[in-house]
Amino acid sequence: MRYLLVANVYEQIENTTKRLEMTDYLVDLFKKTPKDLIDKVVYLTQGKIYPDFMGIEIGMAEKLVIRAIARAAGRRIKELEEDFRKTGDLGETAQKFLERKLQLTFAYKPLTVERVYKALDKIARASGAGSIDQKIALLAGILSDAEPKEAKYIVRTVTGKLRLGIADMTVLDALAIAYGGGKEARPLLERAYNVSSDLGQVAKVVAENGLEGLKNFKISVGKPIRPMLAERLSSPEEILEKLGGKCIAEYKYDGERVQAHKKGDEVFLFSRRLENITNQFPDAVELVKSHIKPFSAIIEAECVSVDPETGEMRPFQELMHRRRKHDIRKAIEEYPVSLFIFDVLYVDGRDLTLEEYPVRHKILEEIVDETDRVQIAKYLITDDPKELEAFFEEAIENGCEGLVCKSLGKESIYQAGSRGWLWIKYKRDYKSEMTDAVDLTVVGAFHGRGKRAGTYGALLLAAYNHEEDVFETVCKCGSGFTDKDLEKIPKMMEPYIIPHRHARVKTKLEADVWFEPKIVLEVIGAEITLSPVHTCGMGSIREGSGLAIRFPRFTGRYRLDKSAEDSTTVNEIIEMYKRQLKRIES
Numbered sequence: 123m124r125y126l127l128v129a130n131v132y133e134q135i136e137n138t139t140k141r142l143e144m145t146d147y148l149v150d151l152f153k154k155t156p157k158d159l160i161d162k163v164v165y166l167t168q169g170k171i172y173p174d175f176m177g178i179e180i181g182m183a184e185k186l187v188i189r190a191i192a193r194a195a196g197r198r199i200k201e202l203e204e205d206f207r208k209t210g211d212l213g214e215t216a217q218k219f220l221e222r223k224l225q226l227t228f229a230y231k232p233l234t235v236e237r238v239y240k241a242l243d244k245i246a247r248a249s250g251a252g253s254i255d256q257k258i259a260l261l262a263g264i265l266s267d268a269e270p271k272e273a274k275y276i277v278r279t280v281t282g283k284l285r286l287g288i289a290d291m292t293v294l295d296a297l298a299i300a301y302g303g304g305k306e307a308r309p310l311l312e313r314a315y316n317v318s319s320d321l322g323q324v325a326k327v328v329a330e331n332g333l334e335g336l337k338n339f340k341i342s343v344g345k346p347i348r349p350m351l352a353e354r355l356s357s358p359e360e361i362l363e364k365l366g367g368k369c370i371a372e373y374k375y376d377g378e379r380v381q382a383h384k385k386g387d388e389v390f391l392f393s394r395r396l397e398n399i400t401n402q403f404p405d406a407v408e409l410v411k412s413h414i415k416p417f418s419a420i421i422e423a424e425c426v427s428v429d430p431e432t433g434e435m436r437p438f439q440e441l442m443h444r445r446r447k448h449d450i451r452k453a454i455e456e457y458p459v460s461l462f463i464f465d466v467l468y469v470d471g472r473d474l475t476l477e478e479y480p481v482r483h484k485i486l487e488e489i490v491d492e493t494d495r496v497q498i499a500k501y502l503i504t505d506d507p508k509e510l511e512a513f514f515e516e517a518i519e520n521g522c523e524g525l526v527c528k529s530l531g532k533e534s535i536y537q538a539g540s541r542g543w544l545w546i547k548y549k550r551d552y553k554s555e556m557t558d559a560v561d562l563t564v565v566g567a568f569h570g571r572g573k574r575a576g577t578y579g580a581l582l583l584a585a586y587n588h589e590e591d592v593f594e595t596v597c598k599c600g601s602g603f604t605d606k607d608l609e610k611i612p613k614m615m616e617p618y619i620i621p622h623r624h625a626r627v628k629t630k631l632e633a634d635v636w637f638e639p640k641i642v643l644e645v646i647g648a649e650i651t652l653s654p655v656h657t658c659g660m661g662s663i664r665e666g667s668g669l670a671i672r673f674p675r676f677t678g679r680y681r682l683d684k685s686a687e688d689s690t691t692v693n694e695i696i697e698m699y700k701r702q703l704k705r706i707e708s
């Protein structure tokens with residue numbers, strides 16, 4: 123197939139802004155394309171040579187492309203650079219210089235799509251020593267035989283500037299018309315695309331096997347399924363109503379979404395945007411390998427940075443260290459991740475995307491070997507708005523963004539690639555940022571694990587309620603302690619250990635160790651939130667809710683100068699909450 127045919131269609135498309143016309147031009151192109159080339163032509167129209175998730179990009183630097191054009195056109199680099207400065211479009215410059223050359227030569231071999239594709243593929247894959255010269259030679263090779271118009275589009279393609287503005291859905295429309303018997307075939311094509319993220323493969327299947335092929339389209343491990351997304355509402359009542367009176371509410375973990383594909387020892391991880399992020403999370407790869415029981419599976423999880431010593435979730439920003447760090451091994455140690463799994467889409471040859479959610483959830487419970495670091499997203503099945511609200515507050519306090527409430531109905535399939543009402547997210551509209559540190563009394567402690575075995579993992583801290591002369595808990599704090607602190611604190615607390623909760627301590631939690639309220643520590647957190655768990659100011663803002671400090675951290679200051687009754691008071695915390703309440707921009 124002549125590449126000129128493709129270039130002509132590009133030109134037509136470039137000259138229209140109407141989607142229908144664009145579709146017609148594409149239909150025409152697809153009809154003229156031999157079936158065994160259709161995938162390649164589809165990728166090319168999008169300025170690519172493979173689907174995005176393969177991560178193979180042509181991306182040649184302009185400087186190198188100029189050298190290739192100079193060689194093909196027999197002109198000096200300087201002349202080209204000068205012209206490029208004027209046009210700002212290297213494709214146009216290439217076209218101009220090759221036009222001049224064309225007038226002087228006669229013998230050239232017409233370019234085929236196969237040859238162009240092969241050269242682009244080699245350019246994309248060339249690496250290591252000598253690869254720069256190799257890329258220039260490959261590009262100059264095809265440009266030497268290119269007609270000026272072809273050169274324009276080849277150059278734009280290699281520099282990543284083709285930008286014809288053809289949406290994925292336009293390609294699907296055109297394929298439906300060219301091979302599927304008409305636009306009515308769009309939903310079948312769309313589904314195939316949504317479960318493969320590979321337009322080229324979809325094109326090939328429909329071109330070669332028509333609608334039957336699409337009906338039998340299979341999910342493949344290694345090809346990402348386009349993610350299902352949630353709508354948003356802002357009250358438990360509205361959510362329950364929308365979901366038929368009852369739902370499964372899950373913690374909305376605040377990390378990075380990953381879709382994990384497992385086939386034996388092979389694991390791929392894809393991001394929400396379907397990039398292959400396997401190399402960024404070697405620890406997550408290991409977790410999937412060892413805790414997902416079937417030989418092959420596709421699951422979805424939120425990857426969250428967790429404090430290795432306390433098991434507490436860290437703020438989302440800390441996960442981003444994993445993106446920045448060059449030394450991934452070190453990053454794994456400092457910012458290990460946990461996986462909170464919330465869906466299963468495929469198990470050992472069985473496509474689960476069209477099963478209702480209760481079925482998928484049951485399978486999920488069977489296939490995950492749960493540990494501290496691999497867990498099924500915490501959930502609650504409820505029809506009660508109050509219960510839903512309390513679960514929401516608990517999720518926030520535990521470091522989550524809120525809840526994702528999901529349909530349990532017959533229609534609750536996995537809607538790949540779309541945002542719909544089967545999932546509804548419930549996030550806060552307001553938050554109360556904490557700018558000042560507070561002084562809190564230690565009233566209990568929890569045993570540590572891992573590196574902290576033998577000392578305390580977290581302390582239960584309370585504010586002072588002046589009117590009632592009691593201590594009301596406001597957080598469990600496990601962060602900010604140095605090794606020295608961890609050694610010192612158990613000794614320091616030893617004299618105050620009592621066998622049960624102190625009578626002046628109001629709490630809903632069961633600590634491992636209880637203390638007489640004596641020792642005061644300075645603590646700062648990210649914000650103050652409503653909490654169904656902590657008793658500080660219970661009922662003062664909302665019935666049934668107290669206040670808690672989210673992401674609390676010991677500042678390093680022991681307030682030995684203060685008695686427990688000098689701690690920050692409950693009223694002060696209520697005031698801080700009200701004063702700092704801000705609308706969340708989102």
Ligand code: ATP
Pocket residue numbers: 350351352353372373374375376378379394424464499526547
């Ligand atoms: P947001 O910025 O609110 O995360 P989004 O557009 O990325 O929005 P939405 O579909 O609106 O995504 O919200 C769902 C997102 O929440 C998912 O993409 C996923 O990353 C995350 N998430 C965390 N926990 C869950 C869960 N239990 N179920 C589904 N999604 C979850």
